Amino acid sequence: MIFVGAVLREWFSSCRIAFGILVVVFAIEKFDFIARFAIDYDLDLGGFVVLFLSNLPSIMDLIIPIATVIALYLSLLNIRERREFVILAAAGVGARPFLIIAGIIASLALLTSILISGFVKPAANYAFRQQYERSLSSIASNGPADGRFLETGDTVVHVSTSSPSEERKLSIFGFVGPKLDYVYLSDCARLRMEGKLLYSDTCAARIFHFKPASESAAEAIEPPPVSSECPTCNDERARLNIVRIEGGRTAKAFDLKSLFKTIDRNRVDELSIIELLAVKDGTFVSPDNARRAVKDLLLATTNLLAIACGLVAVALTTARTRFVALPLAIAGLMGTLVAVGSGALIPAITTPFGAAAVVVTGMVASAGVLVAVSIALRELLTAPRMGRA
Secondary structure, three states: OHHHHHHHHHHHHHHHHHHHHHHHHHHHHHHHHHHHHHHHOOOHHHHHHHHHHHHHHHHHHHHHHHHHHHHHHHHHHHHHOOOOOOOHHOOOOOOHHHHHHHHHHHHHHHHHHHHHHHHHHHHHHHHHHHHHHHHHHHHHHHHHOOOEEEEEEEEEEEEEEOOOOOOOEEEEEEOOEEEEEEEEEEEEEEEEEOOOOOEEEEOEEEEEEEEEEHHHHHHHHOOOOOOOOOOOOOOOOOOOEEEEEEEOEEEEEEEEEHOOOOOOOHHHHHHHHHHOOOOOOOOEHHHHHHHHHHHHHHHHHHHHHHHHHHHHHHOOOOOOOOOOOOHHHHHHHHHHHHHOOOOOOOOOOOOOHHHHHHHHHHHHHHHHHHHHHHOOOOOHOOOOOOOOO
């Protein structure tokens, strides 16, 4: 047991480093997206941190098997090359240490993966959505702090900087193709959000609607020189036909998705694995949700296959194959993760018995592969193979 404890400590140290590096790589990839979002929504540092950290668990259940196989490969390869397994084999221990080490690591990785995918990730998705909705509500109600042009379809909206009275200058420019159709102006607009719509309530508004001149009028009238006193007179000689409307209290609605960069997330992602497996009258409340839960559990069982891949990579590592054994093992593991994560291998599930049968079958098959690999490759895992001939 002293030897097993030493191996587990070495594996855990390597696993922390591999897991941390993979998370940092993912965090760097997501940083630009979250940073741009924070700038667009005028987020403070606290809001940025919440969005950034709550986005990280979305990939952790896939990182755990990869970190497991990398850490297992590095730790077992070092122990093998130090001839510690040879000493155990000379003492007649057999394959028992490999099975114990593989079993403990598999249990730790399996439980950690279920904890993250079943509970941590839903909680993080909920925190992300809450912070996102607060940010969206704030910018929708208060408007951009520095004033901004916003585009939606054939309409361009400009909201001025905020004022102590919360009333803002609002300008709306409507286009028909490349031509300006109308201008909507107000000096006393208040913004509010209801559902997925942004409303601008104004105490007064001025609307200028530009009607195109008729073709006959355009042909009959020669273009006059522009007067400095009246550059856009409302008459035929100016070829402008402007309808002016003075309005009182008005309200105009905009679709938030068209004005602001929005993030669509499924509320089902916020349900824990227990909520996904809710049962009523002997059947699942939502077969689709139950299928998602089964998929998460099967993804957790791929940690058993990750350990098997790590053992195969160690057994096949020699002086000639030391640069390809681990990448090939990771590639095979990632192919398995993609196949399981796609859900194509999971049948339709309506009852708890069916879900349990699928999960147990996947777990038994993975455990069988792990035990078979540990026993079959014991000799290759024992003797050092990195020495040059």
